[in-house]
Amino acid sequence: MDDSTRSAAGGPPGVRLGRVLGIPVHVSLSWLVLAALITFRYGEVVQGNLPELAVPAAYAVGFGFVLCLMVSVFLHELGHAVTSRLHGIGVRAISLEMLGGFTEMERESPTPRVELAVSLVGPAVSAVLGLAGWGVLLVVPPGSVAHELAFQITASNLIVAVFNVLPGLPLDGGRALRALIWAATGDRYLGTRLAGYAGRVVAAATLLGCLWLYVRSPGGAGGFIVVIVGAVLAVFLWAGAGQAIRGGRLAARFDLVHAGRLARPALQVPSGTPLAEVGRRVAETGAGAVVVLDGGGTPVALVSEHAAAAVPAERAPWVTVDTVARTLVPHLVLPAALAREDVMRAVQTHPASEYLVVDGPVGARPAAAHIVGVLVADDLANLLDPKRTIR
Structure with missing residues (x-):
């Protein structure tokens, strides 16, 4: 989903889209693959929900959803970037990836308060976008293309907002947990390690939750896709949590380098x-x-x-x-x-x-x-x- 402190020494891979507020924006090849899958899969959903639409128009709606999703993820990361800059932290790049995005910052947050602010602003942006989509749902007629897109944007942003505040690295909620532990103990690296272990709990719960939904649902291809997506997400979270734990251990010793x-x-x-x-x-x-x-x-x-x-x-x-x-x-x-x-x-x-x-x-x-x-x-x-x- 989101890991706002990642660093890419050779520059983020993928396609450069341009600059926003002077910040380079990249989209990874994995995102382009996901965009194609979403376009065709969601196009089929639109055909079922709006049978009056021609097939090309249904796929066009699917592509429109991909663009809206990309803009949502970008605004989420831009929230991190702008908040970082307001606190004197430079931003090297914003990258959009298959499972979300990340903002590459020039250095760590100097205080727990700054860390907390930077971590929570992304989910806050996603929540605002979700509520805005919900507002659109109230005024557009049901059964229309606008209603279909507004529903998906509302659901996706609210899910991202809620999921990202779960207290475990590499999620934004994990950064917030790290900030709170740092503030309470004065030890940034202890916060990193504990938030990493919490991230492993979140990863395991994610996989178990998807399996539970599959068992509770009638099954079929849709349920199987949920399990696959959940498994990929759980692996991503587990790997990110492990990296945070190792990084916390290494960083604690890094202070001894003199x-x-x-x-x-x-x-x-x-x-x-x-x-x-x-x-x-x-x-x-x-x-x-x-x-x-x-x-x-x-x-x-x-x-x-x-x-x-x-x-x-x-x-x-x-x-x-x-x-x-x-x-x-x-x-x-x-x-x-x-x-x-x-x-x-x-x-x-x-x-x-x-x-x-x-x-x-x-x-x-x-x-x-x-x-x-x-x-x-x-x-x-x-x-x-x-x-x-x-x-």
């Missing part, structure tokens, strides 16, 4: 030092990493822990430290104050096994006196995923 605090104490050795001598000095000092200096005392390379470990002990006296070191280049030097997403961005942009961490200006040739230590990529990975196996 270059200076993660840096290992580094032993500084001159270029040309035998590896055996380096090993002896590491054992004496308890250093966790090794930095190679040139004749002027400037850091020029970082020893690879894995490469050094691969050298047989009997060869260590004859192998210099430079052989197992990587030349220090500017993007391997990180300021000690770098934290959270800035650390992750630096590591993802320039992957390496070790990074030099300094407390002074980050330049092409940092001074040895400014060395804080060495950030080892494996340490960062283990912090974020303690169950990770290093190969």
Whole structure:
């Protein structure tokens, strides 16, 4: 249905429809497939409800319903986007998908109050659209095309509004639950995890509810379609809830990402030092990493822990430290104050096994006196995923 905090690093897939209020709007290929199915399936329903209509006209009404549904989903997401902007949160894009849509925001909500406002405005928009459709139903004659469309728009928007406020991620109601738990405990990530578990309950209840309706109904193709749709929706919700639980666990550890605090104490050795001598000095000092200096005392390379470990002990006296070191280049030097997403961005942009961490200006040739230590990529990975196996 809706997950307003999703991120698409490569941009949302599908067809770009244009911009609204400067926000790119995309429609996924899955939505186009669903649109075709709805057009033909609903066209058959219209033929049964309005037998006086010609077959092409019935399918045209079905296509009109698809367009109205698309506009409804878009307005739901636009409500999220506008509210986010009002609270200073940028919006990258709005995407319409088979099971609804999502608004890609530039960052998380800064407070529980903002999170609650952004999450509830979408269902509120859908509820207003549903009530507006109900108002149209009161004035248009029954048995007309307008009455048929108004009924479907009313029903679909009210169902979306009610379903989306169910308290479980990835639904809007799950975001609202997260905001309330966050406000009560001061822990955003606890709210994310608990709302994710609630989302799994909603997913299971959705599937069981559809099966119950199928058993209670006379059956047939229509009832079977309800079960299939319910199963697809339940799988989507279960997957989204699981992603929220994992994301909450990861994000809680994400606050611990800080270059200076993660840096290992580094032993500084001159270029040309035998590896055996380096090993002896590491054992004496308890250093966790090794930095190679040139004749002027400037850091020029970082020893690879894995490469050094691969050298047989009997060869260590004859192998210099430079052989197992990587030349220090500017993007391997990180300021000690770098934290959270800035650390992750630096590591993802320039992957390496070790990074030099300094407390002074980050330049092409940092001074040895400014060395804080060495950030080892494996340490960062283990912090974020303690169950990770290093190969």
